[in-house]
Amino acid sequence: MTFQQLSFVVEVANCESINKAAERLYTSQSNVSNSIKALEEELGIQIFLRTKKGVSVTEEGREFLSYANEIIDKKIFVEDLYAKSHFRKQYFSVSSMRSFFLSTPITRLWPQISDGHGGSIYIRLKKQSFYDVLDDVQHCRSDLGIVFLMKSHSNRITRLCSVKDLDYHLLGESHISIVTRADHPILQAQETVPVEDRMTDYPYVIAENHENFGRFYDDDSESISQLFQSPPKCIISINDSAASQDIVAQSDAFFISSTRWQHPQHYHFSSVPLKGEDSILAHYYVTKKGQTPHPLTAPYVEELKKMFHGL
Numbered sequence: 001m002t003f004q005q006l007s008f009v010v011e012v013a014n015c016e017s018i019n020k021a022a023e024r025l026y027t028s029q030s031n032v033s034n035s036i037k038a039l040e041e042e043l044g045i046q047i048f049l050r051t052k053k054g055v056s057v058t059e060e061g062r063e064f065l066s067y068a069n070e071i072i073d074k075k076i077f078v079e080d081l082y083a084k085s086h087f088r089k090q091y092f093s094v095s096s097m098r099s100f101f102l103s104t105p106i107t108r109l110w111p112q113i114s115d116g117h118g119g120s121i122y123i124r125l126k127k128q129s130f131y132d133v134l135d136d137v138q139h140c141r142s143d144l145g146i147v148f149l150m151k152s153h154s155n156r157i158t159r160l161c162s163v164k165d166l167d168y169h170l171l172g173e174s175h176i177s178i179v180t181r182a183d184h185p186i187l188q189a190q191e192t193v194p195v196e197d198r199m200t201d202y203p204y205v206i207a208e209n210h211e212n213f214g215r216f217y218d219d220d221s222e223s224i225s226q227l228f229q230s231p232p233k234c235i236i237s238i239n240d241s242a243a244s245q246d247i248v249a250q251s252d253a254f255f256i257s258s259t260r261w262q263h264p265q266h267y268h269f270s271s272v273p274l275k276g277e278d279s280i281l282a283h284y285y286v287t288k289k290g291q292t293p294h295p296l297t298a299p300y301v302e303e304l305k306k307m308f309h310g311l
Helices: 003-015 017-026 030-044 061-083 100-116 130-138 156-165 196-201 223-227 241-249 297-309
Strands: 048-051 054-057 088-097 121-127 144-150 165-176 177-181 204-206 233-235 253-255 270-275 280-288
Touching: 003 017, 003 061, 017 030, 017 144, 017 177, 030 233, 054 061, 088 100, 088 130, 100 121, 100 297, 130 144, 130 165, 130 280, 144 156, 144 165, 156 165, 156 280, 165 233, 165 297, 177 241, 204 241, 204 253, 241 253, 280 297
Parallel strands: 088 121, 088 144, 204 233
Antiparallel strands: 048 054, 144 280, 165 280, 177 253, 177 270
16 A cells, blocks of 8 residues: 555545546546555455446445545645745644634634744644544544534534543534525515425525535435425535525525524625524534643634624
């Protein structure tokens, strides 16, 4: 097994295509395909299912990818650490399920960052899935993780953090919200029927289509039916959140947010929090047990707490 083979596997998984991966790696499709086949034969596993439409990761391939990403991240870290440039003297990494929880604390802490580190710090912010966030903190790829899950399923965070040797702390709670443009026709109607039961005639936009949040971000109709009385008639799945906002801003489509809409007002959006205990999410920050916290961890968490105090 070589680093090149690991790089090929990771790139193919990201692109979901051997041809696209080969283009990005500046090599031939046959080179990528043959290298991965040789690796699968060497390890006795099948990493990808190959079809005419492309490739998909198998269950054992998903497990292998978690280790491959870890190895490659370690390699990059060591290369950066001993690079000729001494710019990257300190590292601070945060993984989160929402990009909003990554960017806002950093912008609010910028005076402290710039004054205290003189520009010699490397900050890495990563938006990832629930399990990837926990894995990042467990394997010390991130100093801090921010996750959320249904309040009714909060026992999962206890169980998983115990197994992964992690500490977790509640940041706050929020209601799942339906987000539309401010002048959406559904907001003008005076109805007693819950909004979520009236939204099924409008296009439902899913931005995080690689995530599995079970109830509301999953593009499987069975999961959608748990939130809506009947599945939306039109579902648009797109892996770019900015593009999904464009669609909602310029049409009668809607998307689901884990909080009331908190992003800057590039568009005029309205949030409608869903009612009932089943729509409440619990948000946590996660750290590695016994690990000395980075100096930015505590102020970053304080900014997160301020955000949730305003929800």
